[in-house]
Amino acid sequence: MFQADVQYMKAALVEAQKAFLIDEVPIGAVVVHNGDIIGRGHNLREHLNDGVAHAEIMAIEEACGALNSWRLVDCDLYVTIEPCLMCSGAIINSRIDNVCFGARDPKAGAVKSLYTVLEDSRLNHRVNVIEGLLSDQCSQIMKAFFRAARQKRKNISGNSK
C-alpha cells in the first residue's frame, strides 16, 4: 500500500518555488524510486516556449533518463497541483504506480476534478492516487503567483493612463 511521504511533497514544493521565482505558474513535481528522487521538474512553459513543458513531464522525462527506461515501474510521482489531461496521460503512459498531489485544479484537473482518468479500468494501466498532502502550501504559492500577476497588470495599466 502506497504511503505518501511528506518529504517528497516538500521537494516538489521546492520545484514550484523555482518556477515562481522565474515568473512561471508555480507547479513542481518529483519522481521517487526506491526512496530516491530520480526526477525533478517545474513548469517551464514560458521559458522553453513549449506547451508540453509542465512540471510532471519534466520530472517524468528526467526519471526515464535515470532508469534508462520508459517504464517507470515502482515509481511514485509527487506534484503540488492536480495533473491536467496531458500529464495524467503521461503518468499512465509511463506506468507510474502511485501519484500524490497537493491541491485540486477545478478548471483542468484530470485526476479528481474534471476527469478521473487514473482510475479508468478501460485503460491498460491504473494508478493509486492520494490527494491533499501539504495542500495549503501547494495552493498558497499558486494564489500568491496569480495575486502578484494581477497586481503587475494593474500597475502597467495604471502607468499607461
Next chain:
Amino acid sequence: MFQADVQYMKAALVEAQKAFLIDEVPIGAVVVHNGDIIGRGHNLREHLNDGVAHAEIMAIEEACGALNSWRLVDCDLYVTIEPCLMCSGAIINSRIDNVCFGARDPKAGAVKSLYTVLEDSRLNHRVNVIEGLLSDQCSQIMKAFFRAARQKRKNISGNSK
C-alpha cells in the same frame, strides 16, 4: 472552416513509416501552419526510452520551436492514429485549432473512442476534429507492424525449443 488536406496526412504517414523502419509502433504526425509543415514527429518511445515521446508530442515541440511560442495559434495537427489522453491534452495545452486523424484507437483513443476531450466545453480550449483521412493506410501500417512483431516472437519461441 477546417478543410483537411490529404497531402499533410501523407506526410504524417511518411513519419509513421520512419517509426516502422526502426521497430517503433508506427504512428506519425505533422503540424501545419499557413500551409507549411512546421513540425514533424514519429513515435520514439523505445529509442529515447521516454514514455512521453509520442509522434504528436515530437511534432508539437518542433512546431513550438519553429514559432518560438507555446501557443500554436492557426495550427492544424495531422496524425495517423487517434491521439491518446496525453497527446490530446498536449493538443489542448498548445491551443491547436484543428486535428485530423486517420484511424481510431479503440483501446486508448481520447478524441472519439474512450473520451472526447477535444470537444469538452469545460476546458479552456476546444479543437475541431476530422477523422478518417487515409484511414486504411494509417491502420494497415499498424496491422503490418503488430503482425511482424507476433511473427518475430513466434520465431524466437520456436528457436528456443
